[in-house]
Amino acid sequence: MDEQLHEMVREVVRSIPSGRVATYGDVADIARAPSPRMVGAVLNQDGHDLPWHRVLKANGTCAPHLADEQLRLLREEGVPSLDGKVDLRAYRWEDAVKEKEEPPGLW
């Protein structure tokens, strides 16, 4: 049923380049997800294969239980975090795609 959506979200997350991050809202927007909540839901189920650590909350922080792991992985990829927060202004991947509205070749 929501297979379509699942694949979409996964595809988007997979396309986040190393050293960049995106917010749940952004991913939801790009993947045409009905709501950001779904992104989290999908990652929770099928996110094991994906670079889920490149997905943060809208304020630049990560979900509580993942915080430690998240920040560590990001740091290894070259994304510094200050006080548990990432500077979205500088590392937000969506910035490059935002104007386009939709990633090419996805459909």
Add this chain to the structure above:
DNA sequence: GACATGACCAGAT
């Protein structure tokens, strides 16, 4: 169908 839960978001106080 009602109700609770969750890797969310934005605005107001």
Add this chain to the structure above:
DNA sequence: CATCTGGCCATGT
């Protein structure tokens, strides 16, 4: 910065 409020919507009981 901390809370609250309302909205979001799939999943499970």
